[in-house]
Amino acid sequence: MGATTTCQVLLILIILHFLVSTAQNNDATYLRALKDGWQNTPPNWEDNPDPCSGWDGIRCTDSRITSITLASMGLTGTLSGDIGQLTELQILDLSYNRLSGSLTPRIGDLKKLTNLLLVGCGFSGPLPDTLGDLESLIFMSLNSNSFTGQIPPSIGNIKNLYWLDLADNRLTGSIPVSSGTTPGLDMLINAKHFHFGRNMLSGAIPERLFNSNMTLFHLLFENNQLSGTIPDTLGLVKSLEVVRLDRNFLTGNVPSNINNLTGVFEMFLSNNQLTGLVPNMTGLDVLNYLDLSNNTFDPSDIPSWFSTLPALTTLKMNNTNLVGQLPTALFNIPQLQNVDLSNNRINGTLDIGSSYSNQLQQVNLQNNQIADFTQRRQYNTEVILVENPICMESGTSGGFCSPPTNTGPSYLTQPNNCVRTPCSRDQVSSPNCRCAYPYTGDLFFRAPSFSYLGNAAIYEALRNEMVDSFRMSQLPVDSVSLGNPSRNLDDYLVINLQVFPSGDERFNRTGILGIGFSLSNQTFKPNDTFGTYFFIGENYDFLTGASRGQKSSNTGVIIGAVVGGCVLVALLILAGIYATRQKERVERTAHESSPFALWDANNGSGAVPQLKGTKAFSFEELSKYTNNFSELNNIGTGGYGMVYKGCLPNGQLVAIKRATRGSTQGGLEFKTEIELLSRVHHKNLVSLVGFCFDQGEQMLVYEYIVNGTVKDSLSGRSGIRLDWIRRLRIALGAAKGLQYLHVLADPPIIHRDVKTNNILLDERLVAKVADFGLSKSLGDSNRTHVTTQVKGTMGYMDPEYYMTQQLTEKSDVYSFGVVLLELITSRNPIEKGKYIVREVKQTMDKSKELYGLQDVLDPTIGFTTQLKGLETFVDLALQCVEETGDQRPTMSDVVKVIESIMELVGFNPNVESASNSASYNYASKGSEHPYTNDNLFAYSGDHFPTKLDPK
Incomplete structure (x- = not known):
């Protein structure tokens, strides 16, 4: 009976091994079939029969092909239906090549595909309806090809789609929206980017395209053939930041509720046939660029709201039937660069004033009815008044009566403190x-x-x-x-x-x-x-080792020999595989029941960690979730080790901080962080998903935070614009996180390293306090301090703690006060030998508006008229950084003051609204995230990953 059972087990194992090997070998076969349809493939594709053994542009997991990235390789040929057989494929990037033909319907078989990137190729023909079968797709970029036909309504089925770019093709027909039986683009409520410019789309923009559940950032329909009116429902999508409907055939009035789009930075409605009154855009306080040119609006006096747009850089209303005299206040907008109001009926006297924007480059009022020009001083701005009455009078002189020069400024990157030398040809x-x-x-x-x-x-x-x-x-x-x-x-x-x-x-x-x-x-x-x-x-023609080898004539013989050898070896070791797997199962069960069985309490990291319900991951699990810790999943590095992005089986994205193998540097921090985070849970604290202490590895598994650190946003590196309201929300969120640690955690916890690098921003810009490696528990709710070795970050450190080595909750309050000053100044705590606390104290004058801190404040925070409550905010910050702890407020007091400031500004401190950032960051829902490459974050020191770039 025993022999029979063993034979059955061996037979099952042989079958399973055969099926797995067949799938792996089939991947190689299908990729070779694709290769046969391409020219100029990488030379090393000829040298090795196994694509997973070093083929350029190919990445594999467990011998299954998961990524094909071949941008700018000079490929020619077509994309055959064999692509649909690579069922484990997650990333397909063939951008900037010279491929042609249609996009095969078999593309829809790639159920795990997350990134479909075919930018700037030569594909043509209709987009297959099977695109809607790509249920995992996050990033679809098919722009700059020659696709024709209609937009497939089935795309509306891709519920996690974040980026949809079909621009610069030859697409025709109407914009698809859902009905009772068919899907449509209105179903893409998680999408942030609709890019459809430079096509031939026609018909009206459907009312049903927009709804209040959508979270779009960019709506780009420029240069199509759309007609009809702009639907009122556009005003429901309050997350919008860029609207481009220019260069179409739109008619009728601009809907009045467009004024609800208070987060819009750029608005292009030019070159249409819009009528009615010039729309009122008083509420668009962050609007940078407005172009309403070449429409047939009713004759209208100069709108008063022109002068009330504080962030405006560009105003273009050429040929829009404007009448009247321009207000001088228009030219005082601080960032104003260009005004084009040519071909209107503006009259009276032009007065730019003496305090106009120092960024103003051009004022084009060509072909109006201006009779006089008050010049208060020598202007550096190009003023164009040609074809106005003032330039038709005899004896009139001055450059303002000349046409525009049309010779734009040039720019070329200059050498970095060196002298350029002549280079050889092509260099x-x-x-x-x-x-x-x-x-x-x-x-x-x-x-x-x-x-x-x-x-x-x-x-x-x-x-x-x-x-x-x-x-x-x-x-x-x-x-x-x-x-x-x-x-x-x-x-x-x-x-x-x-x-x-x-x-x-x-x-x-x-x-x-x-x-x-x-x-x-x-x-x-x-x-x-x-x-x-x-x-x-462009194609890169200067590759190292670019010469192409010859195809091997005995490839089939080699493959046959390899396959035969593998079968023989497999038969010899299959019996051992079963026993090995049984052993691994036993070891895994033991690890799950006692993950710290091998913890060395004598290595300086203390006793075995005591946890509450935190998941213990095995090394094999985390290796699987990160594609074997591949470079593609590496999102940063630092003194502690590497950080990787992973995806759990339930779809949750995580950031995995992996200590350098064999290093004890992070042992104590590892223990501290998992012990503390396993028992604290608050929306303003970064969540610990789990940990790994297995095979000599120490790893921490966190929730994935998409928008990086407050430090990066203040420095401009993240691309997220922080106005006054956002900064208040960040301050309040971080304060509530620290309040929870001080008051509600049992026993209380002192963070000990509060700084802007340790406050992260999620998809809604909600602040989350992170990095508890230096944190200390009071151990007893009745204790007031812990005597401990001084640790922290210079510039944020409590001087009382530094002198006495007595750590208290008020030490966190001091650090938070420095964070508050950093929030309003965007300066480092210590910069060029100057300490931010001292600088603010020496500069402020309470008898002046905003305490006279205008020269210290971050200019991107907003305008002085909008900074309600700033004085109270500064008072709070300076109370937090008092010399002794008994003079500082508690974090509960801090929370109350910030809440009162938000109420003064007119915002409910208990309501968190979605971000209107222009950084093109993905607002995730559960497991979703915009990108799968994932070098979006930098790892600094022992800190959690922080976003580089990008919106």
């Missing part, structure tokens, strides 16, 4: 004056918030962000050069990009694949100033 001198072969292409920014193209500072900031992003993604990039900014006919900002290699004069194939994927997958997120973009890369 280019980098910003670091090294001759190399750069990877080049064009960045197209669809809705930048500025119009003046000559400001070198904004391009330098963009360039630095790109270099940091590439390096954080561990790409071999030495430097980046930007040049030739211009506006194209669609009002896109186009900038030429050159990326230079690090350590060599040319990139290898892996480097190009990484950079191409970073740009096609939107891993790099520019700041708010530039907004959303797409990239069209």
